[in-house]
Amino acid sequence: MLLILMLIIPLGGAVVISMLDRAPNLRETATLLTAVILFLLNIVLAVDVFDGARPTFEIAGFIPGAPIMLGAEPLGVIFGLIASGLWIVTSVYSIGYMRGKNEANQTRFYTFFSVALACTMGVAYAGNLISLFIFYEALSLSTYPLVTHHNNEAARQGGRTYLGVLLGTSIGLFLFGVLWVWHEAGSVAFVPDGVFGSDANLSLIVPMLALFVFGIGKAGVMPFHRWLPAAMVAPTPVSALLHAVAVVKAGVFSVLKVTTYTFGIDLLAVTPGTDFFLWVAAATILIASIIALRQDNLKRRLAYSTVSQLSYIVLAAMLANSAGIVGGALHIASHAFGKITLFFCAGAIYVAANKTTVSQLKGIGRVMPWTMTFFAIGAISIIGLPPTAGFVSKWYILQGVIDAGQPAIAGVLIISTLLSAAYLMPIVYAAFFQVPEVSGAPSHGEAPLPILIALGASVALTFAMFVFAESALKAAAQITGGI
């Protein structure tokens, strides 16, 4: 019952929001209220699930043997908590941003945002592979109007790439993979040891896994990462929540879920050839970091950073050991907190100072000290230094790499940490220690208050996850051990 509410609440919220076009204050109250209720529901569910409950709910019969159903387990709960929790923060931020920029079509924006959250919840609590695919696809489509919010030529082009890559990979590869699993194993259920059983034909596993790793385009594994920079034409709240949290995390979450519950990590550990995926992920991490170094547009630089960080999680999943899976799950959380902070800052700079490129940011720390301090903390978390969340998750991924006996991959991770410092730290340095090129009194001040509140909240989460690392770890450990 609780599970179906996860879909009904945001969808119902979307209906209410769409009817409140004339009353912006009420509309935004409705958004916030929906977000808070959804988050509370997630907490209630999380308490149950960590106590060992595994509720399921069948929505429709669909294809015989493969119903559309919801089911909760620790990994999904972690993702659900992150997405719904950050939705509250983002809602506060959106109100400041959308009003500050005086955007058009705000009702459509809030409506589809709510629908997109419903789809994200669907992904988080999908009860089997086919349901996962369905909600995944629905998420692509429901975010299309958000990406193309500005309704201009750039939005049309960006939207085309966005939908083209995501639909192309999901229909062409992901769906094919789902069908293949259904054909081989006769089941699309999510079970802890995978559906294949002990007599699986190992030679089929690698091509099948390839269909998922590349077919889940939202995970941004190269060469299917192009949609993410393209989606940066969207307003910043969209980039923040969807392209740092909900959509991309739905991608890596799906990869984690498929490796754990469809293939099973024990099966992958004995399958020859899975190292290939480690190297693909490692290559994506490095190449995307190098591309990020060369981007002058702040949002694009962050987008490539996201591509790189996502592959950490894919890599963690492909390690096929429990430290890796736990590290991957933790990285979903830590990257979410860190990256949303950075995107919020980028948006704050755009709202307050109307600046979009890195080279314009010299000395901006003097005018917007709060924003840039938050930016620095977010950057530290992405790089992976204590005392932030990023350190915790990278620590576990590294441990997984060592458990798997892959020293070369460990080297890649260290290099990429240096690279991420190289593309993020100069921004902080320029903001605080360089002198603005245009002298005279600054034409703008600090970002609007709702934006700063949202930033404060996301930064607090970054620290909290470091401080309460133990409980986060316990939660994540249930994915592999507590079932």
Added chain:
Amino acid sequence: MEVHGHFNYWIVVVLMMIGFYALIARGNLIKKIVGLNIFQASVFLLFISFGKVSGGSAPIIAEGIQAYSNPLPHVLILTAIVVGVATTALGLALVVRINEAYGTIEENEIAQMDSET
């Protein structure tokens, strides 16, 4: 291979090909309809000649007649002829309307006028 024993089939095939040729090769819509008619008529002949039983009489019960030709194909073809007449009538009606709308009943001229608009 028996040739003249199957003479009815030869006639059918020749007629059918004549009709089909006219249908495909002629640009004039009326001639196409005529071709269609010949094509259909050949099939009617095919059916009727099936029904003939050698030595059999017309299928009317009468004293002293043992063998009758099969009446069923005749009945079927009666229906098919009605259908054929209806098709021809509708086709000709369309040709009249086409002539009113385009001022021509030549296929290539119609195609040219269509591609211009």
Added chain:
Amino acid sequence: MISQIPALQVVIPLIGAPLCIILRRGALPWLVALLVSWVALAMAATLLSQVADGTVISYAIGGWLAPLGIEYRVDVLNALMVLLVAGTSSIVLPFAYKSVAKEIPEDRHYLFYSGFLLMLTGLLGMAITGDAFNVFVFIEISSLSSYAMIAMGRDRRALSAAFTYLVMGTVGATFFLIGVGLIYAVTGTLNMADLAERLPPIHESRTVLAAFAFISVGILLKLALFPLHLWLPNAYTYAPSVVTAFLAATATKVALYLLLRFGYTVFGADFVFNIVPSSEVLLALALAGVVVASTVAIFQNDVKRLLAYSSVAQVGYIVLGISYANVTGLTASIVHIFNHAATKGALFLVMGCIAYAAGACRLESFAGLGKRMPLTMAAFVIGGLSLIGVPLTAGFVSKWYLVLGALEKGWWPVAVVILASSLLAAVYVWRVVEIAYFRDPPTDGPVLSDPPLALLAPTWILTGACVYFGIETSLSVGFSEQAARFLMGGS
């Protein structure tokens, strides 16, 4: 009364047609047509409920028993087809009232509805009859009336389209007739059930081979399988909106039913797939049709025409499923017959709404419609997604079974082509969507808005069906699988 339903199913629309001409004034003919098709729908539902458990109803027309008289035979497959035809006409006719009033001169309305009922009679008859020659008669009834209906289109090109269709349709029907004549000559019966018994012993006979060739080419012409589809694009483009929606949803589908009926019941799967290499031929033509027609659709500038080419591609999918010659493939085909009928019916009704408001379905007249006609375009988007085969729409379910069937056969490349061609569909659907939502409406034109409820409601009923059958498939897949097993088991 209940036992007479198989005959009444055909007779009532047949009586309705002249009644429309007698009543001719005002809205009366429309009312007659509407009532008739609703009654037909009720009868079809009754029939389906009677045969759902696998019983076969046999009905002797006029009391003449099977070998001599005409037998109507109803099993799950026919009952489904009858339901599809009657259901579509019941949804389309309420739409017709306003749409026809706008598109056809008032003094011809009664002829329109009379012709419509004849078309309905023909299609219902094709689906329900168990007599091979009777099939020919009903093919011609439905074809002749549809030629006339297409010619009622506003554009003069409707006339040449109707003429082309008349010529090709008649050739197809005559081919069918030749084939029927040949099997009659070797078996001495026209009853399908009898044919099914008498044909297997003489499968190697050259006459039977020739008969099969004539019959299948004749039917393939009617169902517009590539490359025999040339009549279809123009006919669909220039026919009145209601006619296009009805024909697209039913005419090719009933022809597909005939292909299944003759392939599986009359000739038998063993003959069709083992003695004749039908599987390979159908596979090649279907794949070519899917790829070529989808590609051609991308370059169309008239949206109705675009959808017409898409129909050719979708027929390809259905035939593809038949070519697998296994239960999954057959299920996929039958499910797709229904799902595609709902999808294309909905999309062509959207075209009707747009033609009602804007007068044309040219691509440029779609500019800004996303804002001006939000409900209409939302229906288009959902229908379009179903064409692509996005999950939660009917199209996805069909694709699922099609790919699954290909995997069962081990035909990997086919599965790849199916998925790749979905992306072609995405391209042609999205072309329209982008223009509707991203281009500003022309400033000099009239301000358009959503059409009245009489048009929107039927459109949304079919759009809703696309979504419903994408989520809850126990009805569509359940019956289709039953029909597929019935066909395969009956061979």
